[in-house]
Amino acid sequence: SQTIHQWPATLVQPVGSPLSLECTVEGTSNPNLYWYRQAAGRGLQLLFYSVGIGQISSEVPQNLSASRPQDRQFILSSKKLLLSDSGFYLCAWSVKGANGYTFGSGTRLTVV
Amino acid sequence: KQEVTQIPAALSVPEGENLVLNCSFTDSAIYNLQWFRQDPGKGLTSLLLIQSSQREQTSGRLNASLDKSSGRSTLYIAASQPGDSATYLCAVRRRNNLFFGTGTRLTVIP
Secondary structure, three states: OEEEEEEOEEEOOOOOOOOOOOOOOOOOOOOOOEEEEEEOOOOEEEEEEEEEEEEEEOOOOOEEEEEEEOEEEEOOOEOOOOHOEEEEEEEEEEOOOOOOEEEEOOOOEEEO | OOOEEEEEOOOEEOOOEEEEEEEOOOOOOOOOOEEEOOOOOEEEEEEEEEOOOOOOEEOOEEEEHHHHHHOOEEEEEEOHHHHHHHEEEEEEEEEEEEEEOEEEEEEOOO
């Protein structure tokens, strides 16, 4: 069966520090991968998606970047965090085509 | 741009009651619609997926309907239980994006 792992679960980082969040998927090949952010009191917003290794599409201009170094690995990064980067970050995957999404357990990021 | 609205924003019901959550979307050109459950501080758990060609899906006490032409979906929960307390999110898929509503926070009172 397919599983998605996301870590860490919580993270407190100072302003200006770097960020690396990792997401891995097991039990499937060539999935579509996604990073979403859920800010307090707001809905989920798509940040990045990837349809293959090295292929990244950004939906929202921001202080973050994403990379897909391996088929089932998706990384969210920042060189210098801002206070506004605080939020709940969720990784998701889907099979290509009109299929449903499966989400990871999320990372709560607090920038102080 | 696709906009997804969920009504009500919050709902409190006594245990055992049947209830309906509503979702509406502005662009009917969707691939599918998915209902999720989110517990506080947790990720999203998929409840039901309805393809654009389908009218409804059922899983246990849950039934979701889709009227794509009118841009509406409902999630029906039968015989509610305290364990059903959570935020329920609907999301519509268009290409490589899933557009979310802001959710309905459900509280089932024992």
